[in-house]
Amino acid sequence: xxxxxxxxxxxxxxxxxxxxxxxxxxxxxxxQAVALGGTLYTPANRPDLVxxxxxxxxxxxxxxxxxxxxxxxxxxxxxxxxxxxAALQDLAFRDEDLPLLFVRVRTPEQMLSVARRxxxxxxxxxxxxxxxxxxxxxxxxxxxxxxxTIQQELSLDGKSDGGVPGSAPRRRLRIMPILESPAVIHVxxxxxxxxxxxxxxxxxxxxxxxxxxxxxxxSSAFGLRRSRDLTIYDVNVVASVIGxxxxxxxxxxxxxxxxxxxxxxxxxTERVLRPQLRITPFAGQHExxxxxxxxxxxxxxxxxxxxxxxxxxxxxxxxxxxxxxxxVHAMSVVSHEEYLDALAIAGNVTGGAAASPYGNKMNExxxxxxxxxxxLLRADAFGVSAAGVTFVDLxxxxxx
Numbered sequence: 001x002x003x004x005x006x007x008x009x010x011x012x013x014x015x016x017x018x019x020x021x022x023x024x025x026x027x028x029x030x031x032q033a034v035a036l037g038g039t040l041y042t043p044a045n046r047p048d049l050v051x052x053x054x055x056x057x058x059x060x061x062x063x064x065x066x067x068x069x070x071x072x073x074x075x076x077x078x079x080x081x082x083x084x085x086a087a088l089q090d091l092a093f094r095d096e097d098l099p100l101l102f103v104r105v106r107t108p109e110q111m112l113s114v115a116r117r118x119x120x121x122x123x124x125x126x127x128x129x130x131x132x133x134x135x136x137x138x139x140x141x142x143x144x145x146x147x148x149t150i151q152q153e154l155s156l157d158g159k160s161d162g163g164v165p166g167s168a169p170r171r172r173l174r175i176m177p178i179l180e181s182p183a184v185i186h187v188x189x190x191x192x193x194x195x196x197x198x199x200x201x202x203x204x205x206x207x208x209x210x211x212x213x214x215x216x217x218x219s220s221a222f223g224l225r226r227s228r229d230l231t232i233y234d235v236n237v238v239a240s241v242i243g244x245x246x247x248x249x250x251x252x253x254x255x256x257x258x259x260x261x262x263x264x265x266x267x268x269t270e271r272v273l274r275p276q277l278r279i280t281p282f283a284g285q286h287e288x289x290x291x292x293x294x295x296x297x298x299x300x301x302x303x304x305x306x307x308x309x310x311x312x313x314x315x316x317x318x319x320x321x322x323x324x325x326x327x328v329h330a331m332s333v334v335s336h337e338e339y340l341d342a343l344a345i346a347g348n349v350t351g352g353a354a355a356s357p358y359g360n361k362m363n364e365x366x367x368x369x370x371x372x373x374x375x376l377l378r379a380d381a382f383g384v385s386a387a388g389v390t391f392v393d394l395x396x397x398x399x400x
Contacts (some may be wrong), residue, residue, distance in 0.1 A: 001097050003037060003329055003382050004398065006060045011397050017336050020383035023062065025100060025126045025171055032100060032126070033210040033257035034374075035381035036316040038328030039063040041104070041262075043071040044080040049087035053099065060398065061325050063100040063316075068110065069131050070216075081110070085117045092121035102176065104129035108139070108146035115150040122154050125173060127209055132217070133177030134184060135196045140177070144204050147175055174207055176259075180214025185221045185241055194248040201249070201256065208256060211249055212318060213242060215261030228265040231305035233312070246313040252370035259316040260309035263302045266321035299327060306331040315378065326398035333394055334379040336387045342379070345372040 003020040004012065012019055023035050042052055044066045053064060066087070072080045084103055091098060105111040105128055115122045130143045151157035156173045183193035201208050218238045219225055226235050233239045242261070250258045306317060306328060317328045334342075340357040348365040356363050385394065 001057070001062055001099060003035070003062055004060065004394075006058065007397055015386060015389050015393060015397060016333075016383045017339065017386045018379060018384035021380050023100070023381070024097075025124075029172075029174065029206075029209055030257075030377065031380060034315060034377050036063040036100065036210065036257075036259060037332060037382070038317055038319045038325035039065060039102075039259065040322060040325055041065045041067050041071065041318060041320050044068045044084045044103070045072055045076045046083075049083060050090045053087070053091065053101065054096070056322055056325075057097070057099050059322060059325070060329065061099050061322065062329075063102070063126075065102045065104050065129050067104040067129075068114075069104050069106050077106070081114055081117075084114060085121075088118045088121040088124055092124045098124060100126040102127050102129050104131065106131065108142040111143065111146045112149060115154065120154065122150065122173070123156060123171065127174040127176065129212065130175050130177045131214070132181040133179055133197065134181040134193050135200055136181075136183050136193070140197065140200045143175065143177075144200070144207055147173060147207055172206070174209040176209050176212050177201070178212045178214045179245055180217035182221060184245070185218050187240075190241065190244055194244060198248050202254065210257040210259055210316070211245070212259045213245060213261045213314070215242075216264065218261075228301055231301060231308055232261055233305070233308045242312065242314075250313045252374075257316070258314050259318060260306065260314040262318040262320060263305060263324060264320060265302075266323065299324075302327055303331065323399075326395065329382065330391045330394035330398055332378065332382045333391065334375055334382065334384045336385055336389070338375055339379055339384040341368075342372040342375040345369065346376055 001023045003023075007015070021031075023032070025032075027035070038061070040056055040061050040063070042049070042064065046052055049066060056064060066084050068077065068080055068084065091101075101124060103111075103114060103125060105114065111128055128147065130140075133140050133143070135141060148157075151173055156171055177197075179197070181193070183189045184197070201211070215232050215238055218241055219235060222237050224235060224237075226232060232242070246258060249256050302324060309315070309317060310331070315332070317324075319325060319328065337356075337358050341361075341363055344354070344357055345363050345365055345368045349369065351366050353362050353364045355361075
């Protein structure tokens with residue numbers, strides 16, 4: 001797998017100064033976490049999950065979640081479980097590249113049941129997504145214990161074969177916890193809840209791929225739902241929770257990759273506020289048409305939210321519609337200017353400051369080290385745009 005795999009070789013050469021690297025379920029976990037991009041959720045009761053996975057892979061999706069939780073009515077859970085097991089067994093039989101694939105489960109017991117019924121086919125998974133992750137009732141620990149049981153029973157624990165000296169490690173299943181429980185949301189319990197969660201995640205770091213944010217549950221805790229005219233950062237009570245999560249769990253030393261929350265809108269509706277997408281970047285005739293398409297679908301606010309995600313320390317995003325994936329990926333590509341700045345800063349720990357390679361800002365060597373390291377890892381995952389290439393050019397190619 002690779003980001004922008006649907007583009008031609010000629011397009012890749014034109015658009016990228018440095019192309020994205022190849023990805024697989026065996027890639028280093030820090031690269032996987034950064035490379036998730038637009039993680040597409042699909043209800044596990046859809047009639048042909050295998051076809052869905054392969055089609056979205058071909059359209060450029062790099063990570064997918066088969067959801068057994070909120071997207072499934074309670075009455076359909078048993079059938080959806082059978083559907084997931086059958087899909088995993090079918091995918092395991094095919095000799096094809098697959099997206100980084102996860103199953104979102106409701107309980108530790110369901111997680112164990114699905115894995116055991118899928119058996120060896122569980123190897124096509126990268127891991128599981130865990131909802132409402134907190135340890136008030138010991139649920140976080142129970143999920144991790146279930147993961148360890150699956151890893152051991154199915155030999156997906158990342159350990160080498162003890163009987164074969166020097167053997168390569170087996171693939172390790174990991175989890176992506178979602179922070180969305182009331183203990184995390186409510187201000188009077190938030191600090192303690194995040195402290196406990198941080199301790200659990202740190203103790204089991206090798207089991208954690210990234211951390212996700214459940215903004216829908218956060219909003220519902222206050223009886224709120226944002227419109228497509230507003231970003232999640234306009235909802236102050238939710239924005240404050242996101243800020244505290246990044247503060248506790250997203251620090252450069254010992255922190256985790258934290259993904260942006262879901263954008264739940266996908267069709268055109270009446271607008272209240274003005275469009276937020278400037279005309280200037282869309283200078284060409286075809287790009288003007290692209291701008292019109294984006295605004296007609298009300299996706300300009302999504303673009304703004306992705307930009308704010310990046311500014312607030314989040315990378316990647318939960319999405320529920322395939323058309324959103326290309327937006328997330330185009331916005332995740334490292335610009336040529338960012339890349340040259342990161343190269344100039346990374347490893348230069350002697351201090352001091354210097355004009356940036358583009359001559360438009362000051363690069364301070366010590367304060368910007370963590371930013372430079374993160375930027376270079378993102379460059380591995382999503383590539384570096386060629387000089388003069390903007391996210392609009394990447395969007396135009398990806399959404400053609």
